[in-house]
Amino acid sequence: MHILSADQFTKKQLEELFTLTDSIKSQFLTDKNKLLKKHEGKVLITLFYEPSTRTRLSFATAAAHMGMSVISTENAREFSSAAKGETIEDTARVLEQYYPDAIVIRHHETGEVARAAAVTKVPIINAGDGKGEHPTQSLLDMYTIWDSHKKHSGLKVVLGGDLLHGRTARSLAKLLTCFDGNHIVFNTIPELQMADDIKEYLDGRGVTYEEEPDMKRAFQNADVVYWTRLQKERLPAGVHIDQTYKIDKKAMSYLPETAIVMHPLPRVDEILTEVDDDPRAKYFDQAGNGMFVRMALLDTILK
Numbered sequence: 484m485h486i487l488s489a490d491q492f493t494k495k496q497l498e499e500l501f502t503l504t505d506s507i508k509s510q511f512l513t514d515k516n517k518l519l520k521k522h523e524g525k526v527l528i529t530l531f532y533e534p535s536t537r538t539r540l541s542f543a544t545a546a547a548h549m550g551m552s553v554i555s556t557e558n559a560r561e562f563s564s565a566a567k568g569e570t571i572e573d574t575a576r577v578l579e580q581y582y583p584d585a586i587v588i589r590h591h592e593t594g595e596v597a598r599a600a601a602v603t604k605v606p607i608i609n610a611g612d613g614k615g616e617h618p619t620q621s622l623l624d625m626y627t628i629w630d631s632h633k634k635h636s637g638l639k640v641v642l643g644g645d646l647l648h649g650r651t652a653r654s655l656a657k658l659l660t661c662f663d664g665n666h667i668v669f670n671t672i673p674e675l676q677m678a679d680d681i682k683e684y685l686d687g688r689g690v691t692y693e694e695e696p697d698m699k700r701a702f703q704n705a706d707v708v709y710w711t712r713l714q715k716e717r718l719p720a721g722v723h724i725d726q727t728y729k730i731d732k733k734a735m736s737y738l739p740e741t742a743i744v745m746h747p748l749p750r751v752d753e754i755l756t757e758v759d760d761d762p763r764a765k766y767f768d769q770a771g772n773g774m775f776v777r778m779a780l781l782d783t784i785l786k
Contacts, residue, residue, distance in 0.1 A: 484784050485600040486608045489618045489657035490684070497635075497661055501626050504772075504779040511775070515548060518778075522785050523550035525584040530574070531610070532560040532590045537748060537770050538610045538620070542587050545777040554583070560591060575599035575607070584785055588612075606784045614648050620747055621654035623776040627769045628707055631743045637664035641701050644711035644727050644753055646677040651747040652711055656681050660688040667692040670701035671727055675713075698728050702737035708744045712751050731755045738763065745769050 492500075510518060527546040531539050535557075543553045571590065578586055585606045588596045593613030600607035611617040629635055640659060642652045646669055656677070659665045667685065669677050669692065676694060685692050695701040702708065713727055728734075730744065735758055738744070746754055746766040758764050 484606050486606070486618055486780065486784070487597050487600055488609070488616050489621045489654040491618075492622075492658065492661065494661045497622075497625060497658070500622065500776070500779055500783060501629055503782065504626055504775050507778050507782065508775040511548065511778075518548055519550040521549040521782065522546075522584075525551045525785060526582070527551050527553050527585050527587065527781070528578055528581070528583045529553065529555040529587045529610075530578070531555075531557055531588075532595075533611065534558070535589055535610070537773055538589065538617075539587075541770075541773040542608075542610070542777050542781075545774050545781055548774075549778060549781065551584070551781075554581075571595045571599045572602045575603045575605075579603045579605050585781065608780070608784075611650055613650070614653075615650055616654045616657075617650045617747075618654050619777060619780060620651045620773075621658045622780065623769065623773040624651070624655050624709070624745060624747070625658050626776050627745060627765060627772050628743070630768075630772065631765060632706060632741075635659075635662040635665075638662075638706040639666050639668065639704055640707040640709060641668045641670050641705045642677070642709050642711075643670040643698075643701070645675045645713045646671050646711070647675045649711040649747075652677070652709060653681050655709060657684060660685060660690045665690060668701045668705070669694045670696070670698055672696070675727060698734055699737045702734065702742075705738060705742050708738065708742060710744065710746045710750075710754055712746075712749065712753050727753060729753050729755065730758055732757055732761075735761055735763065 529539055529542055546553050583605055587608045587610050588599055589610040590596055590612045593615035596609040596612045609618055646652050710730055742763055743765045744763050748770055
């Protein structure tokens with residue numbers, strides 16, 4: 484069972500995964516030692532061609548808390564045989580010979596993780612591929628929404644920041660289509676609007692959306708604000724954009740008291756630190772949820 488895209492999940496699968504996440508989180512907080520025998524003796528390989536903090540380390544700690552061994556390479560783009568010209572397919576075939584139980588891959592080029600999955604029976608998990616997707620991030624994002632609102636349906640969700648290059652927003656938009664009555668608002672500058680393929684995906688599943696450049700109007704009656712940083716490393720050569728909109732205390736005043744603000748992190752200066760103490764700021768809780776969701780995901784795959 485490969486995990487490559489957010490669109491491979493059904494509503495039932497998501498609900499089962501989040502129920503399992505709740506169970507694992509509760510067990511971890513009461514007696515985490517019991518979890519250490521859950522997958523004792525199994526091996527997880529993490530292969531990251533791009534920098535990562537939360538995704539790589541949360542997968543590693545998720546595996547460790549369930550008794551797994553973790554074999555990791557942090558900068559495979561420079562310090563693996565990829566630097567010598569080895570293809571992702573050959574790398575996957577080689578890793579399969581070491582009998583891992585799952586492989587987590589992040590790659591700087593869209594579609595490369597799927598190429599690896601096509602040549603191996605070992606479960607491959609997409610930890611982000613270029614401007615493509617980040618399905619496990621969207622899983623923890625949806626779990627965080629449920630954890631705060633106790634529902635996934637009938638929500639007004641604002642997606643803002645760099646929507647053109649931000650793979651996390653793309654994956655979350657897909658998962659939101661699994662539940663009824665959600666409405667998405669894209670709040671960014673014209674140069675960074677969500678790509679047409681995601682809009683077509685929403686159209687095909689009957690999910691309403693709008694492009695609203697004015698932050699105050701976009702934030703009105705919102706349940707969720709999901710912000711992303713400007714992906715300068717993905718801008719075409721010669722293109723310069725200073726910044727998208729920023730969330731500060733004034734922006735927070737536009738939001739209902741029941742709303743939550745999320746961010747996949749890392750942030751640069753698109754959410755000011757003055758917002759951190761606001762109870763609606765959930766981005767650090769969101770990062771913490773990542774470990775538990777990935778524990779549940781690994782458990783599901785390995786069983």
